[in-house]
Structure formats: structure tokens, C-alpha cells
Amino acid sequence: MRKSKQETSETRQRIVTSASVEFRQNGIHQTALTDLMAAAGLTHGGFYRHFESKEQLVAECCGVAVDSMVETMEVAMAQRTTQGAIEALVASYLSTRHRDKPGMGCPISAQGSELARSAGGTRMAATHGILKLVDLLAKQFENLPPDAAKEQALVAFSTMVGALTLSRIVTDPELSITLLEQAERHLVQTLSNSI
Amino acid sequence: MRKSKQETSETRQRIVTSASVEFRQNGIHQTALTDLMAAAGLTHGGFYRHFESKEQLVAECCGVAVDSMVETMEVAMAQRTTQGAIEALVASYLSTRHRDKPGMGCPISAQGSELARSAGGTRMAATHGILKLVDLLAKQFENLPPDAAKEQALVAFSTMVGALTLSRIVTDPELSITLLEQAERHLVQTLSNSI
DNA sequence: TGTACATCAGTGAACGCGCGTTCACTGATGTAC
DNA sequence: TGTACATCAGTGAACGCGCGTTCACTGATGTAC
Numbered sequence: 304m305r306k307s308k309q310e311t312s313e314t315r316q317r318i319v320t321s322a323s324v325e326f327r328q329n330g331i332h333q334t335a336l337t338d339l340m341a342a343a344g345l346t347h348g349g350f351y352r353h354f355e356s357k358e359q360l361v362a363e364c365c366g367v368a369v370d371s372m373v374e375t376m377e378v379a380m381a382q383r384t385t386q387g388a389i390e391a392l393v394a395s396y397l398s399t400r401h402r403d404k405p406g407m408g409c410p411i412s413a414q415g416s417e418l419a420r421s422a423g424g425t426r427m428a429a430t431h432g433i434l435k436l437v438d439l440l441a442k443q444f445e446n447l448p449p450d451a452a453k454e455q456a457l458v459a460f461s462t463m464v465g466a467l468t469l470s471r472i473v474t475d476p477e478l479s480i481t482l483l484e485q486a487e488r489h490l491v492q493t494l495s496n497s498i
Numbered sequence: 499m500r501k502s503k504q505e506t507s508e509t510r511q512r513i514v515t516s517a518s519v520e521f522r523q524n525g526i527h528q529t530a531l532t533d534l535m536a537a538a539g540l541t542h543g544g545f546y547r548h549f550e551s552k553e554q555l556v557a558e559c560c561g562v563a564v565d566s567m568v569e570t571m572e573v574a575m576a577q578r579t580t581q582g583a584i585e586a587l588v589a590s591y592l593s594t595r596h597r598d599k600p601g602m603g604c605p606i607s608a609q610g611s612e613l614a615r616s617a618g619g620t621r622m623a624a625t626h627g628i629l630k631l632v633d634l635l636a637k638q639f640e641n642l643p644p645d646a647a648k649e650q651a652l653v654a655f656s657t658m659v660g661a662l663t664l665s666r667i668v669t670d671p672e673l674s675i676t677l678l679e680q681a682e683r684h685l686v687q688t689l690s691n692s693i
Numbered sequence: 694t695g696t697a698c699a700t701c702a703g704t705g706a707a708c709g710c711g712c713g714t715t716c717a718c719t720g721a722t723g724t725a726c
Numbered sequence: 727t728g729t730a731c732a733t734c735a736g737t738g739a740a741c742g743c744g745c746g747t748t749c750a751c752t753g754a755t756g757t758a759c
Contacts, residue, residue, distance in 0.1 A: 305720070330612065336712080337711085348715090348737055349735060412611070415611045416611045419666035420528070461660035464663060465656035465663070468660070493688075500700070500752090502702095502756090503756085509702080509703090540704090547701075551747090
């Protein structure tokens, strides 16, 4: 049943892609190898032909998830003024759509507290991801010194991660919306002053 | 080996207290009943004399953790001007001490993404906890209408939860500190304007 | 107040289950000649 | 270009292990008389 090199690499990619969704949706610990191999249309036994361990896959998925996140954001921001781009990024991150589809969204928000307890490799991947997302915002502040722009973006990203996480925890639907809306309003206002 | 009513209630309290530390430190899923009963000086078999399920304990621990968190904050804020109280709350939440001792700190930050996927009871306890912590800050803004004060506090709390979570994920020690410091600076500045 | 019995906190073994990982096996693919 | 053999992607059973929960048992506590 050996597969061609191309098929093999496609399979590997399929596992990573679908696993990155599963991890964000159900959590790292709650997603079993059997589940994610099934999500890729395979049985669990073949996992170790592609990866050394679950931890290695988790780290790789974190990177892939961030990259797809960055791409989504860039699409939302394209063809806009600086002001418009910032508004689009914030609105997209703090949307109810993002809140309700953690599997397609930001892995930092979706797995925050689990990442904080993860192994070094995963945390390094997450760190790179955080910096990529922060940079996406920081480079909008062309008139600020790079350091100041990065610091501004770090705080804004913290607010977005916190607000999205809280909006997913809270049982009161109104409060959940308020969290997203108020954070968005605050960020658009604050960040406009830094353009 | 039956114990007196007082001993029984003391034991129950001891389980809740030590479990709330374990859950924050190691995560909800990663903490086994055997572990937390051992942390209370007992064997796992007796667990169900006190609780209906693990989930019930998780929810109760969330409430207890928030209450102890509120108390810590109130102590830090006592005997201060409004400005000083706000600074003390923010500095305390965003301290490296808090970052490095998740077991003694805010359960929302320590378990954020796990809480978002938890059962209804746990999420309700977390929601009440969030509102308590937000209220601690909101009541400092005496000159703002209550709604505006609450919204201001919600955003500030989002920033604190996000920044603390990120500072725990990040592998670069300098970046971790920067996250805490910049969020603190931003919050003190922003919130001062609302007094 | 004393006694006889019911209650029940805590123990430790056991339950069924799912986990991450390993392994013998298969047969199609890749490679050396 | 064709052939013989080595490689290895994927399968499905099995590994040891730890999980949440249950249960028979114990003996001190609580209670009814």
C-alpha cells in the first residue's frame, strides 16, 4: 500500500491542516490522535510515518494556524487606507463569526491557557505566531518609531485576545457581544490616534 | 472511620482550596482526581462523598479562586486614593509574581481557553467571577455613569487577561516583561482619564 | 445519661474506557542493475 | 527499457498506562430510645 512521494506529502499536509482545526476547536488535550487521523481520512496507526510525536504536530499546527490567520487578516485589510485597514483587522478579530468558529480562527485565543503550559517547541511556534500577528498591526503605524509601533500593537493584541477569550467563556449572550463591541470601539479609537 | 461533621466540612473545604490551586497551575484536564485528593492528604476513593462529579468541583473552584483573587486585589487597593487604587490593581495583576504563580492568581487567565470549552455550570461560575473582578475596577470610576464605568472596566480587564496570558506563552523573557509593562503603562494612562 | 443501632467519611481495589505509542503485516512505489 | 529487490505509507491489533467513577469494607460518629 505504499504511496507515491507526492501523495505522501499531500497526506501529511492534510493531517496538519485538519488537525490545526481540531486543536483550535476542541483543545490540544481533548483532541486524540485517533480523532485527528480520522478527520484526515486515515487510521491512527499511520501517524508516526509523518510525525515524531503529538507534540511535534501541535507545534507545527500552531504555525500553520497563525499563517492562515495572517492571510485572512491581510485579505480583510487589502485595498484600504491605513485607518480602514486597522478597523478591518480589529472588526474581523472581534467579530461574532470569529468567536463562534474557533477552529478557523486565532490559535492564541483558542488555546491560550493550554499553550502557556505546553512544551518549549509549541511555545516557540506560538511566540513566532504572536509576533507575526502583532507585526501585521504594527506596520500600520508608519509615523511611529518601530519600537513604539510594536508596543502599541502588543497592547492592542492583548486586548483582542482577552476580549475574544472572555466572550467565549461568558454564558450571557449580551455580555459576550458587549465585550466584543466595547473592545472594538476602544481599539479603533485608541489606534486611530497613532496613525 | 467516620469523621465528625466539623471535620467533614473542613476536609471538603481543604479539597476545594487545594484543587483550585492545582487546576490553575496545571490545567483542568491535566489535573486528575487522584492528584487533587492527594494534595488534600486523602485517597481518591473518598472524592464522591463530597462532590457529585469532577465538573462540579471545577465550577466551585472557579468561584473560590475568584473570591480569593478579589480579596488579594482589595488588600492591594486599600487605603489608597482612586488613582493609587487603580494603579495598584493593574500593577498587581500584571506583575511577574502573578505571571509566575498561576496557582495563586486569576483563574480566568490561568484557564481561559479551557473555561471557554467547559460545561455550563463552570462557565456560569466563571461569568460571575469575571463580573466580580470587572466590578472591582468599575466602582473606581465614580464620576462615570455606571454603564460607561462597566464598559471601561470590561475593556481594561480584557487587556489584562490577554497580556498576562501572552506573557505566559511567550518563550522570550524580554518580550514577556514588555507585554506586562506596556499593558500596565497603557492601562494606567487610559484609566486615569476616567476618574 | 447510657445503650444499641444506623449512618457515613475515608480506604483501596476494581470497573470500563480512551489515551499515545509500537509493531507485524500488506502491497504499491522507488531504485539499482 | 525491463526486472528484481528494497523501501515504506497505511492498517489494525496490541502495549502499558492513567483516567473518572463505583463499590465492598472499616470503624468512629450521630441518633433514637
